[in-house]
Amino acid sequence: MPRGLQPExxxxxxxxxxxxxxxxxxxxxxxxxxxxxxxxxLDLFPKLQxxxxxxxxIAYHLERQTKTQGSVTWAQTxxxxxxxVQGLLRVDILGVKAEGQRSSISARTWFQVFHLEAQxxxxxxxxxxxxxxxEDARGMAVEFTISPDGRIDKVNGIDALSAGxxxxxxxxxxxxxxxAAFPASGIKLAQKWKSEEPEKSPAPIAGLxxxxxxxxxxxxxxxxxxxxxxxxxxxxxxxxETCAVIETTALLKQKSSTKNSTPEDFKLHQLRTSGAATGSxxxxxxxxxxxxxxxxxxxxxxxxxxxxxxxxxxSNHVRYDIHAKSITDIFRIANAAPNNP
Numbered sequence: 001m002p003r004g005l006q007p008e009x010x011x012x013x014x015x016x017x018x019x020x021x022x023x024x025x026x027x028x029x030x031x032x033x034x035x036x037x038x039x040x041x042l043d044l045f046p047k048l049q050x051x052x053x054x055x056x057x058i059a060y061h062l063e064r065q066t067k068t069q070g071s072v073t074w075a076q077t078x079x080x081x082x083x084x085v086q087g088l089l090r091v092d093i094l095g096v097k098a099e100g101q102r103s104s105i106s107a108r109t110w111f112q113v114f115h116l117e118a119q120x121x122x123x124x125x126x127x128x129x130x131x132x133x134x135e136d137a138r139g140m141a142v143e144f145t146i147s148p149d150g151r152i153d154k155v156n157g158i159d160a161l162s163a164g165x166x167x168x169x170x171x172x173x174x175x176x177x178x179x180a181a182f183p184a185s186g187i188k189l190a191q192k193w194k195s196e197e198p199e200k201s202p203a204p205i206a207g208l209x210x211x212x213x214x215x216x217x218x219x220x221x222x223x224x225x226x227x228x229x230x231x232x233x234x235x236x237x238x239x240x241e242t243c244a245v246i247e248t249t250a251l252l253k254q255k256s257s258t259k260n261s262t263p264e265d266f267k268l269h270q271l272r273t274s275g276a277a278t279g280s281x282x283x284x285x286x287x288x289x290x291x292x293x294x295x296x297x298x299x300x301x302x303x304x305x306x307x308x309x310x311x312x313x314x315s316n317h318v319r320y321d322i323h324a325k326s327i328t329d330i331f332r333i334a335n336a337a338p339n340n341p
Contacts, residue, residue: 041186044179044244046292048105052093054293057225059329060085060168070318083164087113088139088333089172105146111161111169112139142169152177171328175297178246178285182214187244191216199252204273204307206263207255214248222286222295224334243286243295252279252303261307272314275307299328 062083094106142157152173158166183193192215199208222243254261254277262273279302286296303324310317 041188042244042289043186044182044246044287044289044292046176046179046294048093048096050093050095054091054093055333056089056091056172056330057333058085058087058089058168058172060164060171060326061328062164062167062324062326064322064324067321068318069321081164083167085113085164085168087111087165087168089169090139091176094143106143107146108141108143109169109172110139110141111165113165140165144173146177167326168328171299171326172330175283175285175294175299175328175330178248178283178294178297179287179292181212181248182246187216189216189218202265203277203305204263204266204309205254205256205261205275205277205305206273207261208277209253209255210250211253212248212250214246217245217247219244219289220286222288224295224332226334241288241290241295243288246285246287248281248283248285250279250281250283252277254278266309267312270312271309272312273307273309275305277303277305277307279303293332294330295332297328297330299326301326 060083062081064079064081066080088110089112090110092108092110094108097104140157140161142155142161144152144156145154146152158169161169181195187193192213194214195212197210197212199210219242221240223240256262258276259274260272261275262271266273281299281301281303283297283299285294287293288295301324305320305322308317308319
């Protein structure tokens with residue numbers, strides 16, 4: 001390997017363990033309940049209380065292809081993978097604390113995977129002692145808090161999940177807090193609204209932003225399903241609810257030049273990047289008008305990145321061509337995961 005460009009030193013400009021190519025389409029937020037300003041507008045924020053338990057079934061499929069050209073490698077490059085994760089995720093609301101007109105919420109999820117297939121380019125490491133200690137009959141525990149400004153943070157325990165399970169959990173968290181991105185004054189039928197947010201995941205391309213357009217399509221009956229631990233699902237026996245159907249289309253755009261797309265943290269390590277990133281995500285949400293909880297969510301994403309990373313003097317470079325697709329299907333189920341805490 002040529003000197004002056006060591007993959008674990010010069011090619012690690014951030015403290016993040018890996019570069020995320022598969023970006024979330026919605027902010028990890030869950031805002032407070034706010035009164036709508038007009039009677040014909042709906043507030044769809046989830047209505048939560050301490051002691052509440054909610055269970056979701058998650059099916060997540062990721063296909064990622066990575067091509068590399070060059071004499072060196074970057075430690076944060078996502079490996080090629082074909083991942084399928086299916087499981088139950090139970091949410092226990094541990095506490096709800098009023099802070100002015102808003103609340104802070106603490107919660108714990110139990111992620112019980114009943115189907116996992118992963119075919120990464122490299123062999124999967126054996127579970128760590130930490131991972132084994134956090135796993136029991138209920139699944140893997142992940143704790144987090146929802147701050148008054150709607151941010152989901154203080155996530156603890158997610159590192160014990162596999163890479164595919166972590167992405168499935170993040171997809172669920174994004175869905176669970178989706179209503180935080182809706183207008184604070186409430187929404188009404190046929191309304192469209194737009195938003196724009198910088199991409200916050202570590203990436204070798206600067207100036208990436210998400211532009212989103214959402215539409216309140218219609219109201220329609222929706223049912224909580226009944227799921228067995230093996231993963232089979234059927235409609236539950238209780239009467240259907242009424243759900244608001246919200247469609248969101250998100251596009252990943254690049255403000256930086258393709259000839260020089262270097263982020264500041266790369267510049268600090270005397271690196272220069274050039275290339276482009278694109279992406280599109282479509283999400284369909286079914287949100288209960290009665291509870292504000294997501295009953296069903298479907299997300300389809302397609303993202304690409306072609307980037308060259310080199311020393312600032314132009315020497316020692318590596319080129320990456322990464323293409324990722326995913327499909328996520330999430331729905332609320334009536335029965336909780338076994339062995340309640």
